[in-house]
Amino acid sequence: MDTIFAVSSGAPPAAIAVVRISGPRAFAAVQALAGDVPPARRAALRTLRDATRAPLDQALVLCFPGPRSATGEDLAELHLHGGRAVVRAVEAALGELPELRAAEAGEFTRRALLHGRLDLSEAEGLGDLLMAETEAQRRAAIRSAGGAVRRQAEDWTTRLLGIAARIEAELDHGDEGDVAGDDPLPALRAAAAALGEDIAAVAARPPVERLRDGLRIVLGGPPNAGKSTLFNALAERDAAIVSPIAGTTRDRIEVPVVRGGIAWLLVDTAGLAGATDDPIEAIGVARAREALEEADLLLWLGDDAPPPHRCALWVHARADAPDRSAPQAGQLSVSVREDRGLTQLWERMAEIAGTLLPPPDLVALNARQRSWCDAAAGALSRAAMLDDALLFAEELRSARRALDAITGRAGVEDVLDALFGKFCIGK
Ligand SMILES: Nc1nc2c(ncn2[C@@H]2O[C@H](COP(=O)(O)OP(=O)(O)O)[C@@H](O)[C@H]2O)c(=O)[nH]1
Ligand SMILES: [Mg+2]
Missing domain, CATH: 3.40.50.300 (P-loop containing nucleotide triphosphate hydrolases)
Known part of the structure; x- marks a missing residue:
């Protein structure tokens, strides 16, 4: 993967310009310009030099080793004097280095998403935060960017996995008679119906678009x-x-x-x-x-x-x-x-x-998130009417896919974790 760089502060000239560098060669770039790589997460004053050793600027250099960085990759920040010529010279020096290139719009956030540092709903919140013009918009955006939508989706997913684990256990081992005595399906159907109603209720709340x-x-x-x-x-x-x-x-x-x-x-x-x-x-x-x-x-x-x-x-x-x-x-x-x-x-x-308008203390969803909530709620309400455990489990899986889509995450490993964690099947 390329290493990318860009001015992350506002347009120069300004007092300070922050150039961010992210990717496998971020620290090699710092080494090349600053002469060494300062200790992790500690600001260090360095003279930046180009390939001919001519000084470019005095800068504060910060290194955040991945995965504990904003992008999940090795990430460096150069806090430069914010003049146009300074920024241009540093960008030119970075562009000369192998495997480094200027970042595209939103590319740092895209990498953060790729490396699981934030999810889709948080990235959406971040986008809204950058565009926010009113207090109400800022408050809603900071909630989403801070993971409120993700936590809500994760909470539903946990409940869903609990139901799914019990029905999968029933399907795999129901005839062995060591998991449960009675038919668990009626209780699971009720749980699925209740979850579907909770999801539908949140999806029916005032949409975030009205704020935005x-x-x-x-x-x-x-x-x-x-x-x-x-x-x-x-x-x-x-x-x-x-x-x-x-x-x-x-x-x-x-x-x-x-x-x-x-x-x-x-x-x-x-x-x-x-x-x-x-x-x-x-x-x-x-x-x-x-x-x-x-x-x-x-x-x-x-x-x-x-x-x-x-x-x-x-x-x-x-x-x-x-x-x-x-x-x-x-x-x-x-x-x-x-x-x-x-x-x-x-x-x-x-x-x-x-x-x-969405109440300031509640999670507000955007159209994309609402449509996946509706899909999940629909699958759960269908599941709640099924007598067949196999079909019931299939509807739960489709609800699961819809919930995963809210956060842009997928995976089946945690279904297995929930299954084995709760039921000690391998005993
Ligand atoms: N006396 C008075 N006349 C008004 C007022 N508001 C509008 N008008 C007049 O009513 C007429 C129609 O107004 P307009 O705003 O174009 O109405 P519209 O067709 O509903 O858009 C114009 O001659 C306005 O000057 C008001 O508060 N008081
Ligand atoms: Mg008129």
Whole structure:
């Protein structure tokens, strides 16, 4: 395997630039540049030199022997002065060394994954952490990066292996009569059903995408209800055109906003007019319908009650306008013109967000992880209805594969470990 190197700190110039080197020739590279290899995990000040012995920089050198390193390989860090020319010269000197090359994007993390230093769910969390812009995103990402999803999957796997070990023992030795007296299948089916329900419950929790991509707040209602005006007020900029002419907003407009530590995606739509002769307006209305369906929260500005929706807030907009009647029960009164009701609206939205976003203290799953949870839960609920021990065991194996896929790990050795560890078959 190649030895890779890259600047792991931000783009130069900066006070310090950290160049990381990972792979079998990492310490040979340190030897070549620094003249020796400092003791493991101890910072050492060295003068780095190129092949002609000309000094490149004074640097702090750190060596982490594998497998106890971030990548699982021999890993070295050079803390350089962060000027562009310094970094370029050191990179050039490293590039001259045999079997060394510049790393590709994400390659250090990929190697960590390859060497089992982190699993797929942790790598996903790490990716989210690097992209996090809000506090809520950072908190969720640090949980995943810290192994919360992995631990949850491992916990389920342990329970699954317990059930699998007992059914495998029954299959292998049931007729020998030395493992168990009664038919264990009913109890195992109940255990499989319970595990499947637990997995399904976690998969049904608010998805992490709502944190990452923002809660979709869609403004809907008839033309001229004041949607675009409210949209601009919430977005705090004139993203949508406002006019007294019905049908001004033809396409949906999306604006991301961060407020109160939460990422919101505001979506303005064309009014839900009835019949229209204008084909473009008709497309706009169709898109508005789609947007309403995709909304995490619908802000409904119509005078009629909101259409059926998972989560809708009924807003009495343009409250100051002389032609407006009094708000009806359940409506939140807002006037953008007189700057009334907007704070209350944000407060209500934040309250609702609390119910739609993953709770900070619970594991939140992404779409990939949810789909494997659903697969595992499905296999377990099928298993729970089977009378045949062989078919039951097969469904457990497919649940196992699904759980392994969550963390990107596989293996059957631990099934055997659980089997022999618990039942002393070889006695
Ligand atoms: N008096 C008053 N007029 C408003 C208010 N909000 C919007 N309007 C007016 O209502 C008309 C339609 O607004 P617009 O935001 O384009 O509605 P949309 O068709 O639902 O997007 C425009 O003439 C706005 O100036 C408000 O809070 N007070
Ligand atoms: Mg509009």
